[in-house]
Amino acid sequence: MxxxxxxxxxxxxxxxxxxxxxxxxxxxxxxxxxxxxxxxxxxxxxxxxIEFSGPLVAVLVASVVLLVTFFLPHSGPVLGFDVLLDTDTARFNHTTPPERLYTIFLVITILLGFATFLSRSAVVAFVGWVFACVTAVYSMFAGWMRQTRPLPQDDGGISWGLIIGMIAAVSLAVAISAVVFRRSTxxxxxxxxxxxxxxxxxxxxxxxxxxxxGLTPLTSTDLAIVDDRRERSRRRRAARAEAERAAREDDAAGEGA
Structure with missing residues (x-):
């Protein structure tokens, strides 16, 4: 062998x-x-x-915290689910449609956060990242709306449940950004x-x-490129030799005369 x-x-x-x-x-x-x-x-x-990592666990924790905020005070006696379901308590305390839109964004973001943790799909994580960023920005807008009420509609302003929701929304956006844009091992x-x-x-x-x-190789065969440098050099030498011969003949003719 x-x-x-x-x-x-x-x-x-x-x-x-x-x-x-x-x-x-x-x-x-x-x-x-x-x-x-x-x-x-x-x-x-x-x-x-998506591989299991610390940012993925942070996405789950932030989603759970956002879910808990539905049972915390949004403004005065109004809870988060009152805003989402547009209950009589929410109407009595002058809750506006833009505030309800914030809770709708919150529901979608929470579901996508759970889906990202369970599916480990990069596509789901990217969609969740988009909604998390929108929700984080809109949560600031929701808090601003509660702080800038007209005096007759001022029913307590922003409450601590909404503040926790704002912090959790921003944390979720940061965590899911790390999940989406981080390369796995x-x-x-x-x-x-x-x-x-x-x-x-x-x-x-x-x-x-x-x-x-930055060069692009020529792959087209439409052009017929011919290297005629030797032929052109030969023609130049022949032209010079012809000119020298004509000059010698002229000199000889002048001497004979």
């Missing part, structure tokens, strides 16, 4: 030859370009999932492997050089 070590492959004479870059990058026999595409596809799949490992593999293949390395230099 022919011996084989990690440094090379046995050849026909029983010796060892060094492994090529393609064999190093693709030990299972696949082409380096195929390995590169497989790594790219795996990186895209990894980008669609698997994504970072796949990206590093793809870059290292691309550096071992000359074709992929040339493509990277084209991209980095």
């Amino acid at each position: 022919t011996e084989r070590d990690d440094a090379g492959h046995p050849d026909a004479a029983g010796g060892h030859r060094p492994r090529t870059a393609a064999e190093v990058a693709a030990p299972d026999g696949r082409a380096p370009a195929q390995v590169h595409e497989d790594l790219r596809a795996a990186e895209r799949r990894a980008a669609g999932d 698997l994504q970072a490992a796949l990206e590093l492997a793809r870059r290292e593999q691309a550096g071992s293949d000359p074709v992929l390395r040339a493509q990277q050089q084209y991209l980095r230099s």
Whole structure:
């Protein structure tokens, strides 16, 4: 049996030859370009999932706190669910439709926060991030509306339940931003492997050089480009020789006269 070590492959004479870059990058026999595409596809799949992390737990905690604020005072005797359901208590205390819109945004954001934690989907997290940012901004607007009531409608102003909701909404927006825009460990490992593999293949390395230099390779065959520099040089030499011969003939004719 022919011996084989990690440094090379046995050849026909029983010796060892060094492994090529393609064999190093693709030990299972696949082409380096195929390995590169497989790594790219795996990186895209990894980008669609969210790994369990501290920011994801913060999203869950902030969503729970926002859910609790529905049972806390929104303004005076009005609770959060009174605003959401537009109860008689809310109407008696002059709760306006924009304040109710804040609670509707709150419900959607809470549901998306729970869905992000349970599904670990990047798409769900991105939609939740959009609504969390809108809710965080709108919570400030809701607090401002309660603090700027006309005097006949001033029924207690902002309450501590709404203040907690504002803080939790901003915290949720920050936490879900960290979830959405943070690269997972698997994504970072796949990206590093793809870059290292691309550096071992000359074709992929040339493509990277084209991209980095801003050059676009000419792939069209519509133009017929002919290198006629030698032909033009030959014509110039022939023209100079003809001019020198004509000059000599003129000199000879002048001397004969």
